[in-house]
Amino acid sequence: MARSVQEITEYLKTKFVEDSTLQQVYDLEEGKTFDEQFSKVSIEARLIDAFAWTSWGLESIWDTFRTEVETVLNDSYVTGERWYYQKALEFQKGDKLAYNERTCRFDYAQVDEEKKVVKNVAIRQVIDEGVTKLKIYFSDAGKQPITGDIRTAFESYMREIGAAGTHFLFVSETPDELRVHLHVYYDPLVLNSAGERIEGSGKPVEETIEAYLNALEYGGVFYSSKLVDMIQTTEGVKDVTLDETTWDGEKEYRRRIDANSGAFAYVKQDGDIIYSIE
Known part of the structure; x- marks a missing residue:
């Protein structure tokens, strides 16, 4: 996480007055801070400000880069339980999926929070009749079952986005x-x-x-x-x-x-x- 400009400035000033070579060149007094020995408009103070802003800019860029890389990695990871959990919550009733050739996956063309009716999800890997299956519990905001056409749509959605060959068990019942x-x-x-x-x-x-x-x-x-x-x-x-x-x-x-x-x-x-x- 990028440090603030103030944090970087204080760090540079501390290192400046602690450096033995600079102490001799500037005849610095031990125990005194940078601000006690240099004017705010001195060239040294101006240089430290410039270095601080530059460092802050670079650290912010690296923060953004790291976030983007983590997002790409997270979006690229499929078939894990956590991935299925997140995708189940992203289901939108009444919307059709579109295949994204860039990411090689199915997505919604537009995200609509009001259409996300699945609010509770739990994913379990179980053995059922000798077959490993992914058991998906799901319900609405009140932990009540999702039924009828919406349930059918959700189950079709999960099968379509899921890894080929995955066996599913869907559970949506009253508590x-x-x-x-x-x-x-x-x-x-x-x-x-x-x-x-x-x-x-x-x-x-x-x-x-x-x-x-x-x-x-x-x-x-x-x-x-x-x-x-x-x-x-x-x-x-x-x-x-x-x-x-x-x-x-x-x-x-x-x-x-x-x-x-x-x-x-x-x-x-x-x-x-x-x-x-x-």
């Missing part, structure tokens, strides 16, 4: 319903027996569970230990144990859960959280 069964030991000065704030409104533990699930990276993994850690720091909670989870139709204790859809939706039912005073 997995997840119930959490807890035993919470609460502070009666902060919460009541229903887990509600005595001062104010809402249930802090349920809010924490929702916040944890909503913050999970799309296509991410639910870890029971991480949820417990978050609940431990929730206002009014002294201690907590996670007994079981209800997911995919089964109630059992799970250390981790990989969402079938790529995301989770918190489902609350009476009795899922038991509040007790120590």
